[in-house]
Amino acid sequence: MFKIMAPAKINLSLEVLGKRPDGYHNIKSVVQTIGLADELDFSPAAELDFSADMPGWDGEKSLISRAARLLKSRYDIDAGARVRLKKRIPLMSGLGGDSSCAAAALKGFNRLWRLGIGKGQLMEIGAELGSDVPFFFFGGTALIEGRGELVTPLGPYPAGWAVIVIPRVDAEGDKTGWLYGNLNAKDFSDGSRTEELVEALVQNQPVEPALLGNAFDRVTTLVWPEIQECRWQMLKAGAIRVYLSGAGPALYSLHRNKAEADKVFRVLRHGGVEVYLAGVGGLRMTREREVSSLSLRELPQ
Numbered sequence: 308m309f310k311i312m313a314p315a316k317i318n319l320s321l322e323v324l325g326k327r328p329d330g331y332h333n334i335k336s337v338v339q340t341i342g343l344a345d346e347l348d349f350s351p352a353a354e355l356d357f358s359a360d361m362p363g364w365d366g367e368k369s370l371i372s373r374a375a376r377l378l379k380s381r382y383d384i385d386a387g388a389r390v391r392l393k394k395r396i397p398l399m400s401g402l403g404g405d406s407s408c409a410a411a412a413l414k415g416f417n418r419l420w421r422l423g424i425g426k427g428q429l430m431e432i433g434a435e436l437g438s439d440v441p442f443f444f445f446g447g448t449a450l451i452e453g454r455g456e457l458v459t460p461l462g463p464y465p466a467g468w469a470v471i472v473i474p475r476v477d478a479e480g481d482k483t484g485w486l487y488g489n490l491n492a493k494d495f496s497d498g499s500r501t502e503e504l505v506e507a508l509v510q511n512q513p514v515e516p517a518l519l520g521n522a523f524d525r526v527t528t529l530v531w532p533e534i535q536e537c538r539w540q541m542l543k544a545g546a547i548r549v550y551l552s553g554a555g556p557a558l559y560s561l562h563r564n565k566a567e568a569d570k571v572f573r574v575l576r577h578g579g580v581e582v583y584l585a586g587v588g589g590l591r592m593t594r595e596r597e598v599s600s601l602s603l604r605e606l607p608q
């Protein structure tokens with residue numbers, strides 16, 4: 308019937324400003340979709356029927372099924388749907404895979420059941436499913452704020468390549484919530500580094516690597532000592548700087564040309580590391596410039 312791609316994301320900057328009364332944290336983060344993506348294949352069915360080609364993937368645990376149930380109850384839908392998922396993004400890795408699938412699912416069910424829901428409303432429903440979900444209705448390069456539901460599209464990040472390594476750690480349950488809960492005042496910052504990065508992107512200026520960084524660096528290194536070993540392996544393979552994505556454990560390095568990225572990728576793959584090579588930046592994943600009701604910020608002129 309039809310397919311929808313669900314790209315992974317990396318956090319180029321991720322600053323946590325502090326804890327909110329509702330238990331979430333205010334953040335400022337420049338997020339970027341990358342060429343590593345899942346693929347959702349939708350077709351009509353009498354009941355809900357979800358499956359994936361990844362062993363251990365459980366439809367009932369995925370936000371895809373929560374998205375379906377939420378729309379069915381809110382819009383009084385009797386119809387079902389069959390979704391076949393080609394899963395490429397490692398789960399619970401910091402690459403936002405299930406969050407991206409949730410956004411793709413909302414788009415797909417909206418189309419399959421002819422609900423006619425606008426993008427802004429879909430983003431608000433997405434925000435009920437998870438803080439990373441609204442961003443995926445824009446993709447490309449964007450600033451996310453609030454708990455992640457305020458999305459401001461930005462000029463494209465300079466086109467390049469990312470080498471992504473997934474350290475072998477036991478990330479399970481609500482690892483993101485647990486890691487947020489283990490942040491403390493020294494992990495918090497005021498968002499100014501991310502504002503500088505936004506300014507560079509909006510003004511199409513070169514991006515200083517020092518502007519990239521992640522508030523979860525300290526706590527993830529404490530919880531998962533394997534991360535340090537992976538960082539060293541990436542540096543030894545030729546990466547200049549290694550960054551953490553989301554709440555981890557995924558690590559990535561950025562490269563302007565493919566040949567350099569490919570060399571690092573091959574060395575790591577030969578070393579038995581779970582490693583991916585993906586395009587970064589350049590094109591915007593979506594063409595729409597519609598700014599949703601959730602994107603309240605004005606870009607610096």
Ligand SMILES: C[C@](O)(CO)[C@H](O)COP(=O)(O)OP(=O)(O)OC[C@H]1O[C@@H](n2ccc(N)nc2=O)[C@H](O)[C@@H]1O
Binds near residue numbers: 331440
């Ligand atoms: C780390 C990031 O991936 C950065 O992009 C996101 O902030 C996390 O987004 P996410 O995985 O969609 O997170 P959610 O599923 O909404 O929240 C999981 C748990 O993480 C914590 N959480 C999440 C987002 C946020 N801004 N503050 C939080 O404290 C909350 O305890 C929440 O119960």
Ligand SMILES: Nc1ncnc2c1ncn2[C@@H]1O[C@H](COP(=O)(O)OP(=O)(O)OP(=O)(O)O)[C@@H](O)[C@H]1O
Binds near residue numbers: 366397399405552554
């Ligand atoms: N076995 C499973 N099958 C399908 N979905 C799962 C499974 N285990 C967990 N999930 C879903 O995946 C979500 C987390 O995966 P996701 O890939 O979005 O997070 P992430 O990569 O850690 O992103 P980030 O760290 O950036 O928030 C869980 O909240 C849960 O909804």
